[in-house]
Amino acid sequence: MFFLCCLSGLVVRAQEWEDQTGEIEDAEIVIEKDKKIELPPASRLYEKISPLPLKNDEGQMQFQYKDFNYQLTDLEPRIRVLTIKDPLLKKLYANYLKAGIGNFASAHLEAYVNSKRNENFSYSFHGKHASSSRGPVDKKNSGAAENFLGVNGKAFYDAFILGGNINYQGRKNHFYGYDQRVEAFRDTIEQKFNNFYVDGTLETRDTGSDFYFKITPSFSFLKDNFDAKESKFGMKFKSTFSLDENIGLDLGSYLSLTKRTDGTSLNRNLFKVRPSVNFKAGELKVNAGLNIVYENDTIAGGDKTHLYLSGSVTYDLNEDVSIYGGIDGDIEEVNLHTLVNENPFINAEIPLVHSNKELELYGGIKGSLFRSFTIKTGFSLADYENLYFFINDPLDTAKFNVVYDAGNTTAFNFFGEFGVDKTNIFRGAARFDFYAYSLERVDEPWHRPTYKFSLMGSFNLFDKILFSSDLYTMGGIKAKNFITDEEVELDPIVDLNFKVDYRYSDQVSMFLNFNNVLSKNYERYYNYPSRGFMLMVGLTYAFDRL
Template sequence: MTLQKINMLKYILFIIFFFPLTAIGQDNWDQEGDLKDSQVIIEKNRKIDLPRINRDFKKVPEIKNNQSALDVEFNSRQFIPNLNSLAPRIRVLTIQDEKLEKLYANQVKIGGGNYGALYLEGNFASKRSKDKSFGLNVFHQSFANGAIDKGNSGSGYQRVNPYGKMIFQKAVLDAEAFYERHNNFLYGYDTALYSEVDRDSLQRTFHTIGASVSLKDQNETSRYHYNLETDIYQLFTNINNKEFSFDYDIENEFDINDDFAIYLNSDGYISNLKFDELDSAQNRNLLRFKPGVKFTRENLRIGLGFNMVHENDTLEGMNKFHVFPDLNIIYTPFDKLSVFGGLKGDVRANRYRDLLMENPYLDNTVNIYNTLMPFQFYGGLRGSVNNFLGYEAGFSLSSVRNNFGYEAVYNENQGEIRYRTKYFNQNNTEANVYASISTNINKLKLNLRGDYYYYNVGETQLMPFRPNFRLKFNTDYWVVDKLKIGLNAHLQGSMNNANTFVQENANYSFNIDESIPPIYDLGIKLGYQLSNRSQVFLHANNLIANKYEYYLGYPNRGFQILGGFTYSF
């Protein structure tokens, strides 16, 4: 018997022995009496005998040792627990950047039209870059025929222009070179009298080779700001006239504080002009220095300084050193409105190349002098109605000396009209009033500007071949997604005619007594986009088909049409 069973038997006997006593006590519960002394003797005399069990105890077998030796190596390594970096699974809501459209930096445009017109333009540029860009522009436009005697009044213009830009942390460097060729003919002869002319003797070709370099400051945190620019060009002609010029423009400004700044600007040129018939060269120089101060306070900006000019090319041996005032004020009463005004004086630089660009029918030799402007009072306002419509209006009133226009000269040997410059030595008044608006609303782009000019060059004289007003209009509108239509208009007032013709001594049928009538020119442009890389276009100019004359004896071409194709890659 196990020990657990023995203990359980003890508890059972104890309960059996005490249970009768308990029951007797409960039966006499309600009776009163005293508990008599008694003695209870419990005797335990039971003996538990367990039978003997035979057990076989075997000897533990001996474990034989393995005689082979085991080489055990223990390597102690130090483990340093590292906690992984906390990477909470939190996603910030961001707007995905729009993918840039593929850039087609190269474009070729080719076309042709009546009057033997040929048009070719190519633009080749580098891809997108944050710190540099470079490219090449090639342009050609020619007319085999013109308004008079077909090829004798043809014209052409070509230009090759490589360029590049480098953007540094605090400055921007621009550089470009160019080659230009202008080809025209002196077709201002009377076709009724001259049926056969020497075409080569009428040709006037001008070649220009040049380059420019500029360095612009873009360090907004610096108090010192600068801008440097240099230009150089050499002009050649088929009549052996030449002009060389080196131009510079330097701007320096130092901010003393948020309100005041001082500046010292300078620009000018050093040039050399040679006419083959005169067999002599002329040095023409102009240096301009402009020191001053700037004041800025809230909506008001004021600039006050001097314009000091030294030049060696004025009429009548006048003083070569000039000092003029330079005052400009800009007031912005509202965010989208600025009122400006000022008073200044200057010297207008006139150069041979500029005159050829304006009037290609000049005589072989012309007088070229600078124009003095002792003072000019100007003012106006500019602003915008909203983000789509802008406007500007203003005026200028100037006192001018040595102002010039053009004078028609009849060449009896060649039988055609040429032009020379005509200067007015006395002080005269010049005025200009203008207004312009521009808009860019959705699919519509529009530009409109009108100018009124006034010249007072004496009681008995008139400014020749200068219009009294000019109106220009240009607009583009996308009719549908792929079709664009544009209108352009040019309206110019009548011009006074000045000439040296002597009717009795020359054979011509030009009406030299009347002024040049007003000019009306209206054009239309159509463009249809075949794809995002190709487009066809159609341009029509001079829809009124009026062979107007800007210069006496040189009528313009009539109705012109040009169509072509544009491809980008």
């Protein structure tokens, strides 16, 4: 508003100036600043305000506590937890039926039945028939057959395992090592062995306890076609007790009570006790003990008690390779059972004598290379008394007598083993043994080889075709020809076999066996040539239950 008034005054003054004419006169404007603004002096207070007096109240303070209960409704989560199902166990076809036929009028039938998976028990049944009606000499006069039936089972408890076996084995062969110029009648040369065997087992389970034991009672009965009989009751016991992680005690024992009847009746007893202590210190493991043996054998002198030193030392060169060595002594049991299993052509009423291994020294190296390869090589040097050998009967060369070196026999063995396992694709194993004997009262180590070599392998092609093969050689076997009264060295044994299995499905497969491919009629025992080339073809059917 003030601005408008000033503006209007200027406009009026300008109009007045426009009406006047003439010259502008000089003028002087003087502005004076002579007005002073003065404020009255302010009064100041220099005295402090005294604080208010405090009231001393001695009254007690009152506190009140209250409990507050908050009740919440139940939480009902709507989250779904994803669970992984247990993987299904692969179906196992552990039971199978197998049948095959081949030349020499051969037949093969086999069945195996297993229990299903069970944590409390297991059982199995095994039956087998294998026969060749014809052989290398006079056809049926050299035929052979074998039958087997077996049942076994186990029951698993918290602290121990209870098991048992019942087996029957029947074998038939012929004494076909007779002179071919003489006619032989089959009923006079036929030999049969019937063996019944039963045993039981009681052992503790691995529950982390420091004490373990296993006891195995057994009974067997053997009878041949010529009224020879032998019954045997046996008992094995083994126990270990760990004092700490480095020291333990072991105790083993064995009892054998046999009765042999073959023209005369003979009772033979054998009892062994092996106490020992074992300890380890770093890479060194040591076992030291005794072997105490009592036996009443047929050798003159009656009852005998033997005391042997027993011990072993193992040193780990690294995690995979170890060297070992030891000393031992023992009575090696010889009875009708063991001799028949080794040579089924033995004579009647043969003498039975246990072999006394008075002292044995052994050592070697063992280990694994590259995880898939295993090696083991070593030697043993033993002194024996009454080591047995087989020799043809001078009166009937088709049968074998048993002779014993009643003096001192030194037996040396050097061996080497090699194995490979490449995750179920390729497997192989090889072993070589060399033997040497120094005899005192026997001329030669009759029918004992000086070397053995075995080689076996298998190859799995795409889980469809399985190839397997084995080579077995043996040589240096000496025999006695009583017609010429000369020593005879048998030709080396070379036995090469092939087998092909074709898996048509998980349950059905076909097999083709080629045995003695080189068709060598080699002799393991003098006058007993083996069959030549043998071919067998057959089927296998696997199933999971009856």
